[in-house]
Amino acid sequence: MSNVSIDHPVVIHDLTVAYRDKPVLWDIELSIPPGKLVAIIGPNGAGKSTLIKAVLGLVPTVAGTVSLFGGSYRERRQMIGYVPQRSSVDWDFPTHALDVVMMGTYGQLGWFKRPGKAQRELALRCLEQVGMADFANRQISQLSGGQQQRVFLARALAQDAQLYFMDEPFVGVDAVTERAIVNLLRDLRARGKTVVCVHHDLDSAPEYFDWLVLLNVRLIAAGPFETTFTSENLRKTYGGTMGAAIKHIEHFEEDRLAISVQADTKRPNGH
Amino acid sequence: MVIELFTDYTLRNVALGSALLGIVSGVLGCFAVLRRQGLLGDALAHAALPGICVAFLLTGSKAPLVLLIGAALAGWLATTLLLTAVRETRLSADSVLAIVLSTFFGFGIVLLTFISKSENANQAGLDKFLFGQAATLIAEDVQTMGLLGAAALAVVAGLYKEFKLLAFDAEFAASLGFPARGLSVLLTSLIVIAVVIGLQTVGVVLMAAMLIGPAVAARQWTNRLGVMLILAAVFGAASGVSGALISVSDAHIPTGPVIILSLTAIVLGSLFFAPARGLVWSTIRRRQQRANMKVE
Ligand SMILES: Nc1ncnc2c1ncn2[C@@H]1O[C@H](COP(=O)(O)OP(=O)(O)OP(=O)(O)O)[C@@H](O)[C@H]1O
Ligand SMILES: [Mg+2]
Numbered sequence: 018m019s020n021v022s023i024d025h026p027v028v029i030h031d032l033t034v035a036y037r038d039k040p041v042l043w044d045i046e047l048s049i050p051p052g053k054l055v056a057i058i059g060p061n062g063a064g065k066s067t068l069i070k071a072v073l074g075l076v077p078t079v080a081g082t083v084s085l086f087g088g089s090y091r092e093r094r095q096m097i098g099y100v101p102q103r104s105s106v107d108w109d110f111p112t113h114a115l116d117v118v119m120m121g122t123y124g125q126l127g128w129f130k131r132p133g134k135a136q137r138e139l140a141l142r143c144l145e146q147v148g149m150a151d152f153a154n155r156q157i158s159q160l161s162g163g164q165q166q167r168v169f170l171a172r173a174l175a176q177d178a179q180l181y182f183m184d185e186p187f188v189g190v191d192a193v194t195e196r197a198i199v200n201l202l203r204d205l206r207a208r209g210k211t212v213v214c215v216h217h218d219l220d221s222a223p224e225y226f227d228w229l230v231l232l233n234v235r236l237i238a239a240g241p242f243e244t245t246f247t248s249e250n251l252r253k254t255y256g257g258t259m260g261a262a263i264k265h266i267e268h269f270e271e272d273r274l275a276i277s278v279q280a281d282t283k284r285p286n287g288h
Numbered sequence: 289m290v291i292e293l294f295t296d297y298t299l300r301n302v303a304l305g306s307a308l309l310g311i312v313s314g315v316l317g318c319f320a321v322l323r324r325q326g327l328l329g330d331a332l333a334h335a336a337l338p339g340i341c342v343a344f345l346l347t348g349s350k351a352p353l354v355l356l357i358g359a360a361l362a363g364w365l366a367t368t369l370l371l372t373a374v375r376e377t378r379l380s381a382d383s384v385l386a387i388v389l390s391t392f393f394g395f396g397i398v399l400l401t402f403i404s405k406s407e408n409a410n411q412a413g414l415d416k417f418l419f420g421q422a423a424t425l426i427a428e429d430v431q432t433m434g435l436l437g438a439a440a441l442a443v444v445a446g447l448y449k450e451f452k453l454l455a456f457d458a459e460f461a462a463s464l465g466f467p468a469r470g471l472s473v474l475l476t477s478l479i480v481i482a483v484v485i486g487l488q489t490v491g492v493v494l495m496a497a498m499l500i501g502p503a504v505a506a507r508q509w510t511n512r513l514g515v516m517l518i519l520a521a522v523f524g525a526a527s528g529v530s531g532a533l534i535s536v537s538d539a540h541i542p543t544g545p546v547i548i549l550s551l552t553a554i555v556l557g558s559l560f561f562a563p564a565r566g567l568v569w570s571t572i573r574r575r576q577q578r579a580n581m582k583v584e
Contacts, residue, residue, distance in 0.1 A: 073463045091465070099463040106457045110322060111513045120453055124464035131449055156511040172460075 025086075026051050026180045026211045027072065032081030034064070034071045041067050043235045045081070052209055054202050054225065056216040059232035060255055065215040066102065068232065069182045073099060085180065095125060098178030100169050102185055108158050114168045115153040118143050121175030136175075143174040146204075148197055163194035170201060181205065183214045187221075199225050222246070301425040302536050305433055306528035306547065309489050309498065312437040313482040314524030315444055315517050317499035318506065319475055322455045322513075327382065328367070328476065330496035331389040333483045335366035337396025337492045340417055341403060350413070352429045356436075356484045363480040366392055393492075420491035420544035422532040433485045440481045443474070444517075451475060452513055489532060490544040498524065501551040508562035523558075527551035 027049040034042040042064045049055055057065045070076045072083050074090045085093040098121070118140040119132045126132060132140075144150050147167040152160060160168065166186060173181055186198055202212050202225070213230075216222055222229070222242075229245045231237040231254045238250045320329050336359035343358025344350060366388050373384045403414060416424060444451065453461040454471045462468040479499065486495045506519035531547030560568045 070459075075459055075462055094463075094465050097463075099460060101457065101459055105459060107322075107324075110456045111507060111511050111516050112452075112456065113511065117456070120457070120460065123449060123453055123461075123466075126449075128450070129446055 024051055025049060027213070028084045028087075029072070030082045030084075032068075032071060032083060033079040034067055034076060035079050036076075040079070041234065042071065045232075045236050047230065047236055047239055049211065049213065049228065049230075049239075051211050052206060053211055053228040054206050055211065055213040055228040055230060056222050056226035057213065057230045057232055058216055058219070058222060058254070059237075063233045063254075065232055066184050069099075069184055069213070069215065073097070073182065096179040098173040098176035098181040100173045100181065100183040100186055103162065103166050103169060103188065105184075108160070108165060110157065113154050113156055114149060114160065114164075114171075115140050115144065117157060117168050118171045118175050121172040124176060139177075140171070140175050143171040144168075146174055147171045147201060163190040166190050167194065167197070170198065179210055181210065181212045183212065185215050185217065187214075187216065187218065195221075219251075297427075298423060298425075299533070299536065301427055301430050302422045302532045303529050305425045305430045306422055306489050306532035306543075307525040308430070308433050308437045308528075309482075309486045310502065310524030310526065310528030311521040312440055312485050312524075313495075313498045314502035314506070314520035314522070315441060316475075316479050316482045317501070317503040317524070318513070318517050318520050319444075319451055319455055320479055320499055321503040321507070323475075326496065326500040327385050328370070329479055329483065329499035331366055331370060331385050331392075332363040332476075332480055333486075333492045333495035334389045334396070335362045335392035336360075336483055336487060336495075337417065338362055338392055338399055339365075339396075340414065340487070341396055341399035344403065344414060345399070352432050352488070355417075356432065356487070359484050359487060360480050362392065363483060364477065367476050367480070396492075416491070416542075417487050418491050418493055419542035420486075420489045420494070420547070422489045422543035423536045425488055429488060436481050437485055440478045443478060447471070447474075448514075489528065490547055491542070494544040494548045497548050497551065498528075501548070501555050502527070505551075505555045505558035508558040508565045511564075523551070523554050527554055 025048045027047070029045050029047040032042060032045040032047075033040060045068065057068065059065055067076060071078050072085070072090070083090065086096060090097070115137070119136050121143070122132055122136040122139060126136070141150065141153060144153055147170050149164060149167050149171060152164060152168075157165065157168065166189070170183075170186065173183070187195055190198065202214070205212055214226070216226065223246055227242060228240070229242050230239045231245065231250055233254050237254045238245050317326075317329065320326055339358040339360070339362025340355045341358075342362070343355050347354050370384055370388050373379060373388075374381050377384075400415060400418075413421075413424065450461070450466055450471055453464075453466065454468060454475070458468045458472070461471070482499060483492075483495050486498055490498050502520040502524035503516070505523050506516045509519055510516050527550040528547055531550045532543050534550075535541045535543040535546040558566070560566050563569060
């Protein structure tokens with residue numbers, strides 16, 4: 018068990034979170050293997066953002082433990098990056114893109130120390146990685162939604178973490194930015210990092226991610242897409258009425274069938 | 289008048305005191321405005337009144353430090369009540385704010401009336417805290433204000449990066465390990481200090497404007513937080529000094545309203561004429577764009 022939790026970036030045991038008396042997450046048992054792109058999927062109000070915030074110690078928990086690389090969040094903070102929902106901040110704040118990205122280095126800087134040349138250069142490199150170098154000095158309110166999202170991603174890159182949590186990084190971005198973000202996520206995976214994203218689009222999920230967490234207050238299912246992304250599980254997550262979700266899954270299952278016939282590989286069937 | 293500033297004892301105290309107030313409330317007001325807590329300053333200022341009265345009733349002293357401690361404790365109590373009520377009840381923040389503000393202020397007025405009716409010969413002058421009377425500033429007051437102000441500004445300078453992060457994205461700050469709650473309490477305490485510095489000059493009723501006005505005006509001229517803080521300090525000091533000097537020229541004018549009027553001139557000027565965000569220029573730009581469209 019302890020072996021598992023050390024090389025597993027995230028191990029959640031028996032986690033329960035409530036706002037006032039209303040439980041929002043109930044008895045979550047989850048462990049996420051390293052080097053994966055993980056999608057957290059579930060309906061509105063399922064507790065997806067809350068799950069991330071609970072793991073990062075941003076909301077109090079009622080019960081349960083969270084271990085990150087075998088330690089508490091306090092101990093592992095420097096290894097963890099966070100991209101909050103873009104709508105969670107006021108973009109009319111008097112600052113520019115580069116300055117926001119530099120905020121990613123504040124954790125490593127610690128108290129009182131001001132960012133200097135090294136932090137500036139790191140932030141510029143991170144902006145380059147998301148294709149935003151030309152906008153470094155742009156006031157943040159004068160960025161489009163997609164550009165703001167990229168600035169947030171660059172800020173997380175500046176944290177230079179091993180494990181990233183991103184809350185809906187694809188919301189409100191155009192196709193070009195969406196590709197750029199996907200490439201960035203794959204690049205992170207290639208460098209051995211684990212990325213956990215809240216995601217809403219069932220269409221693109223199997224293409225972008227390789228591990229799935231289905232959540233609706235309780236944990237419905239978690240595992241590789243091949244075995245977890247099933248109509249049965251989606252029905253349990255969204256309730257029986259979610260016709261559209263089921264259609265996505267049928268396509269996915271047909272595709273998978275076609276692929277496995279072509280490749281003539283025998284995969285264990287998930288259901 | 290300029291020469292008198294350096295020679296006349298009263299004028300020098302008034303100018304120094306109001307400049308100090310302008311600088312400190314300008315800088316701290318920026319954070320309050322950016323965190324959308326402008327009204328918090330209002331509640332804190334109004335809450336200071338009962339604090340002053342209780343401090344006077346308990347000690348019988350009108351020494352500035354005694355009254356300031358009373359004001360600070362009351363402000364702190366009001367903030368704690370406010371934040372707890374917002375967290376623990378379903379009331380919205382602005383309702384809680386309104387309740388706390390009027391309760392404390394009402395209590396303060398009752399105490400003030402009680403004091404002025406009592407036999408205490410020392411009582412004259414507490415009501416100057418309502419609208420401010422800069423002419424009553426003595427060197428000792430200015431020294432106390434200077435110490436408090438310097439301490440507040442030193443904290444802001446030391447924790448500039450932390451406060452900026454807190455104001456922009458408190459949750460991210462917390463995820464980096466900065467105690468967002470603690471920083472927030474600290475920032476509020478500094479605002480209490482600004483309020484305390486402004487008690488004698490502006491008074492409790494109009495103090496909130498002294499926090500919000502310079503910040504709003506400064507935001508119009510710049511997109512950088514550092515520049516905004518400096519501009520707000522300059523605007524605050526300019527309106528403080530000009531207002532206080534005007535009011536001192538006639539002892540019947542309370543200082544607070546005059547300071548706020550000169551501050552209003554700066555705010556209006558900034559809202560209309562600041563280059564990028566000013567209403568005048570953006571209207572002209574829109575007209576031109578429309579005209580260009582028609583030509584094409
Ligand atoms: N600060 C809060 N106070 C009280 N209740 C909250 C708070 N934040 C969230 N909730 C409630 O907790 C539940 C889960 O919220 P959460 O934001 O985690 O959902 P989500 O899965 O991220 O939803 P969405 O897809 O809409 O982003 C919701 O019912 C929400 O109303
Ligand atoms: Mg959410």
